[in-house]
Amino acid sequence: MAIHSIFHINLNCRNFDTSLAFYKALGFSVEMEFPENGHPAVAQGLGVGDHLVKGALLKLGDDQNAARLDLLEWIKPRNTAASPLTLSDPGLVRIALSSDQFETDLAKIRELGAELISEPLYRPTPEGDKPFFVCFRDPDGNVLELVNRARA
Numbered sequence: 001m002a003i004h005s006i007f008h009i010n011l012n013c014r015n016f017d018t019s020l021a022f023y024k025a026l027g028f029s030v031e032m033e034f035p036e037n038g039h040p041a042v043a044q045g046l047g048v049g050d051h052l053v054k055g056a057l058l059k060l061g062d063d064q065n066a067a068r069l070d071l072l073e074w075i076k077p078r079n080t081a082a083s084p085l086t087l088s089d090p091g092l093v094r095i096a097l098s099s100d101q102f103e104t105d106l107a108k109i110r111e112l113g114a115e116l117i118s119e120p121l122y123r124p125t126p127e128g129d130k131p132f133f134v135c136f137r138d139p140d141g142n143v144l145e146l147v148n149r150a151r152a
Helices: 016-025 040-046 102-111
Strands: 008-012 028-034 052-060 068-076 094-099 121-123 130-137 143-148
Touching: 016 028, 016 052, 016 068, 028 068, 102 130, 102 143
Parallel strands: 008 068, 094 143
Antiparallel strands: 028 052, 052 068, 121 130, 130 143
């Protein structure tokens, strides 16, 4: 097989503008906006038929191979009854983001009013306790994880 990376992860939201502002605050930028009136190729490829969607393809960083986030608010068909998955449910339940400025980014996440699932986990090292990770929720209750990780 020639699969070499994740291109994008789709994340549906209840309010595109609210979610877009949240993800932009985390450092994502809009790479491509999607036409709200739908597109025949999307209707066929996703099997959704006649549709209206508000969304954009978001990119994190400047690397051309960076994974993208396909952020969508479905206007038609619309499902508002969906509830967020828990961390032990089957399926996609958490997206982990790397940070080399963990404490600064954690402060920003707190400023955004994101719900922390727990306080950050620190691990002991010979140099003292170092931040490890923390999980938090986006405006729709989806779980994101901030991982303390140096850039490659």
